[in-house]
Structure formats: C-alpha cells, structure tokens
Amino acid sequence: MLAADEELANKVAELASRRGLTVRQTVNDILEQALSVEEAGISLKEVVEERWMLEKAQEIGFTFVPERLLYQVVDAAYGQGGKQFSDTWRGVGSWYGKYFSAKTDKPLDAFKEAMGLLTFGASGFSLEKQKDDRLAVTCVSERFTEGFTEVFSLFIEGVLEVLGYEVSDREVSKGIIKLKLSKRR
Amino acid sequence: MRSQIPEDTKLLILPTHLVDRLRAIAIRQGVSLSSFAADSLEQVLRADEMDASLSEAVDAYRLSEIQRGAGMVDVPRASLNHLVGKLYGRKGDELRRVWGEAGRWYGEYLRAKLKPEETLGFLEKELLVAWNLDEAEVKGSETDVSVRWVSFAMTEEFTELLLSYLSAVMDALGYREVERDSLRGMAALKYTTIGAR
Numbered sequence: 001m002l003a004a005d006e007e008l009a010n011k012v013a014e015l016a017s018r019r020g021l022t023v024r025q026t027v028n029d030i031l032e033q034a035l036s037v038e039e040a041g042i043s044l045k046e047v048v049e050e051r052w053m054l055e056k057a058q059e060i061g062f063t064f065v066p067e068r069l070l071y072q073v074v075d076a077a078y079g080q081g082g083k084q085f086s087d088t089w090r091g092v093g094s095w096y097g098k099y100f101s102a103k104t105d106k107p108l109d110a111f112k113e114a115m116g117l118l119t120f121g122a123s124g125f126s127l128e129k130q131k132d133d134r135l136a137v138t139c140v141s142e143r144f145t146e147g148f149t150e151v152f153s154l155f156i157e158g159v160l161e162v163l164g165y166e167v168s169d170r171e172v173s174k175g176i177i178k179l180k181l182s183k184r185r
Numbered sequence: 186m187r188s189q190i191p192e193d194t195k196l197l198i199l200p201t202h203l204v205d206r207l208r209a210i211a212i213r214q215g216v217s218l219s220s221f222a223a224d225s226l227e228q229v230l231r232a233d234e235m236d237a238s239l240s241e242a243v244d245a246y247r248l249s250e251i252q253r254g255a256g257m258v259d260v261p262r263a264s265l266n267h268l269v270g271k272l273y274g275r276k277g278d279e280l281r282r283v284w285g286e287a288g289r290w291y292g293e294y295l296r297a298k299l300k301p302e303e304t305l306g307f308l309e310k311e312l313l314v315a316w317n318l319d320e321a322e323v324k325g326s327e328t329d330v331s332v333r334w335v336s337f338a339m340t341e342e343f344t345e346l347l348l349s350y351l352s353a354v355m356d357a358l359g360y361r362e363v364e365r366d367s368l369r370g371m372a373a374l375k376y377t378t379i380g381a382r
Contacts, residue, residue, distance in 0.1 A: 002197040002222050009195035011230050027197050027226070031207065033239040034225035038210050042246065044239075048228045050249045051242040054314055055235055057259050061338075064257040064315035065265060066287045073283075076276060077268050085271065092264045117259050155264070 002027075057117045060099065071145045078147030089151040093158020100163070107163050108135075115139075115156075133183035135165055139176075146174040153177045248310055255294045262317060266340050273342040281349040288350035292357025304358055305330060316347065330360055330376040339370035348372055 004012070009023075016026035037044045077085055096114070100107035108127070115125045128136045137156060144152065153172045160167075160181055169180035199207070204218070211221040232242045272280060299307055305325045312321035312334055320335040332351065339347070344367060351374070352362045360376035367373070 002199050003194050003219050004197050004223050004226065006193040006195050008223060008226055008230075009197060012197070012226055015230060015233060024198055028200060028203065030226055030229045031199070031203050031222060034229060035203070035206050035210065037239065037243060038225075039206070042243065044225055044228045047239070047242045047246040048232050050246040051232060051235060051237055054245050054249060058314065058317050061262045061317070062259040063262045063265060063317045064252055065260055066291065067256045067258045069283060069287045070258060070260060070265075073265075073268050073272065073280070076279075077271050080271070080275075088267050089264065092261055092267070095263065096261065155261075 053117055056113070060096070060114060062117060067143060071143070071148050074151060075145050075147040078151060086151065086154055089154040090158035093155040094162045097159040097162025100159070111159055111163070135160065135181040137177070137179040137181065142175055144175045149174055149177060153179065244310060245314065248307070248314060251295070251298055251307070252311070252315055254298070255291055257315065262338065266343055269342045269346060270340060277342070280346060284346045284350040285353040288353030289357050292354035295354070296358060308354070328378050330355070332372070332374045332376070334372055336370045341369040344369055344372065348374075
C-alpha cells in the first residue's frame with residue numbers, strides 16, 4: 001500500500017478515467033515507466049523539467065543555434081554596427097516585454113524563467129528584486145564576446161523598460177552584464 | 186493502524202514486484218518509498234498535463250542533453266533573423282561557409298554520440314523541436330534519405346543558411362545531397378550514401 005496525498009490520488013484517478021483504465025492499472029503503469037527511467041540512471045524530475053523547458057522555448061519563439069556561430073554572427077553584425085543594430089536588439093527586448101505583459105500577470109517572473117532558457121548552460125543569470133521596487137540584474141559568461149555582451153545587455157534593458165523599469169546603473173564589459181534598475185515613477 | 190493515516194491521505198495498492206524495485210531506488214536516493222512513488226506520480230502527471238508521454242519526455246531530455254553537449258544555445262528567432270538579414274547581403278558566402286562548418290562539426294558530433302540507426306530519427310526531432318520548425322520529416326532507406334521541412338516564419342536568408350547547415354550535417358553523417366528544392370521557409374532534399382565510412 002502506498003499512502004498518497006488525497007489531491008494527488010484524485011489526479012491519478014482522473015487520469016485513469018481519461019485513459020479508460022483502473023486506478024490500480026494506472027498507478028502500476030506510471031510507476032513502471034518511472035522506474036524504467038530512474039533505473040536507466042536518469043532523473044525523472046529532470047526529464048519532465050527539460051520537456052517543460054523545451055515547450056516554453058518553442059512557445060516563445062526561441063530556436064537553438066550553435067553558440068560559437070551565434071557569437072560569430074553577432075560580432076560580424078556588431079562590427080558593421082551603428083545605432084540601428086543596437087536599436088533592433090532593444091526592440092526585440094521590448095517585444096518580449098510586451099509579450100510577457102500580455103501573457104501573464106507576473107511578467108517579471110516570466111522573464112526570469114525565459115532567461116533560464118536563454119542562458120541555458122553556459123552562463124549565470126540572476127534577477128533580484130530589491131527594496132523600493134529596485135532590480136539588480138547580473139549575467140556572466142566567460143564565452144560571451146564583447147559584441148554579444150553589449151547587444152544582450154540591450155535586449156535585457158528592452159524587456160525591463162517595457163515592464164516599467166529604467167536603468168540607474170550600468171556596467172557592461174566582455175562577458176559581464178550588471179544592471180541596476182528602478183521603477184519608473 | 187487506520188487511525189495513523191491522516192484524513193487527507195488515500196491508500197493506493199501496489200503490486201509486490203514493483204515494491205522491491207521502488208524500494209531499491211528509494212534507498213539509493215535516500216528517500217522513503219512513499220515519497221519516491223508520490224514524486225514519480227506527480228512528475229508523470231505533470232508530463233501528462235503537457236500532453237506528453239514519459240517516453241516523449243525522455244526523448245526530449247536526450248535531445249537537450251546532446252544539444253547542450255554540442256554547445257547549442259537557445260535564442261529568440263527574431264533576433265537571429267535580424268542578424269542574418271543584416272549581414273547576408275554583404276557576407277552571404279561567408280555566412281553559408283560558417284554555417285556549413287558548424288553543421289559539419291555537429292554531424293561528426295552526432296556520429297560520435299548516437300548509434301547509426303538512431304541518427305535520422307534524432308535529426309527529425311531536432312529539426313522540429315530545436316530549430317522550432319512547423320513540420321519536419323526525415324525518411325531513410327539503406328541508401329537514400331529524404332528530408333522535408335516547413336517553417337512559416339523563416340526568412341529566405343535563414344532558409345539558405347539552414348540548408349547549408351543541414352547538408353553539412355548530412356555530409357558528416359555519410360550522405361551526399363543529390364536533389365534540392367527550396368523556397369522561403371520550405372525545403373525538400375534528397376541524399377544518397379557516400380559509401381562506407
């Protein structure tokens with residue numbers, strides 16, 4: 001016998017009903033599948049989390065690209081440079097800011113979640129809510145090129161400006177983005 | 186015995202053959218059998234909410250692991266389209282060459298990571314999920330492979346770059362392109378084996 005939280009047991013019963021199986025068969029199936037994953041040395045929780053992240057990434061129009069290739073292309077475009085290039089990255093950030101605002105009533109959290117996808121693997125990203133509606137954003141990666149660091153910082157600014165923040169302090173150098181923002185009055 | 190069970194708890198019956206395996210994993214993870222089983226049920230229900238079976242979720246996990254191992258990152262398609270559009274006029278040849286190099290490297294990486302019989306199926310999933318295409322199909326026989334994909338949002342420049350990338354991947358996997366029919370956001374390609382590699 002397995003003692004399960006009532007809410008969980010009810011959800012299993014709903015699933016069983018949808019699949020046209022008994023609760024017992026459903027529990028057995030689920031646990032068989034879970035065991036086969038765990039016995040293969042993979043964490044079931046990580047598997048489901050990864051599936052969720054891929055779904056989110058697709059939903060918000062992300063695409064995978066080789067990291068090296070991305071930096072090469074960004075640097076080449078950055079070299080040709082100009083304000084128009086910077087404006088575009090800020091513009092894409094604004095678009096995502098509007099998207100998160102329309103999609104959820106907690107756009108800042110949605111943005112933070114999306115950055116978890118964007119900075120997948122290589123870099124560290126943190127967004128801290130501080131006193132008096134202030135934000136501190138840090139993004140660090142040893143792999144970021146100078147050009148990519150700059151345009152990526154503009155992307156972040158673009159998102160947060162739409163969410164009602166303005167940059168009060170900005171430190172951007174190769175591989176390091178540190179922004180402080182305050183709520184626009 | 187019954188009085189020890191909290192009111193908001195239900196008992197689910199488990200067959201003995203599962204209990205031993207569950208117990209072994211639970212011990213290895215340092216958690217109780219109930220906690221491990223409940224967590225497993227929760228995770229599978231979460232996958233079900235995403236309309237995904239556990240085997241699909243495992244495939245997606247494997248895909249991400251390989252992508253991450255190959256140094257792939259997720260970026261907004263709109264930014265990438267803009268970058269490519271900005272550069273393509275003056276540096277189209279160079280971009281195609283660079284994308285081709287990246288594809289060749291990735292193909293070699295896939296050859297090292299996957300069994301030959303897994304490669305084409307993996308590539309199909311990758312096109313669909315990782316490249317975020319609307320449709321993708323990779324069909325293979327012993328000597329020939331056909332690839333077809335559609336993306337409603339893809340620019341013409343990005344289409345050409347993806348074609349360069351994909352053909353280089355296929356080349357590294359041992360296939361030579363013999364037919365190409367492409368339009369903006371759409372391609373139908375045929376490949377044949379280069380020979381034993």
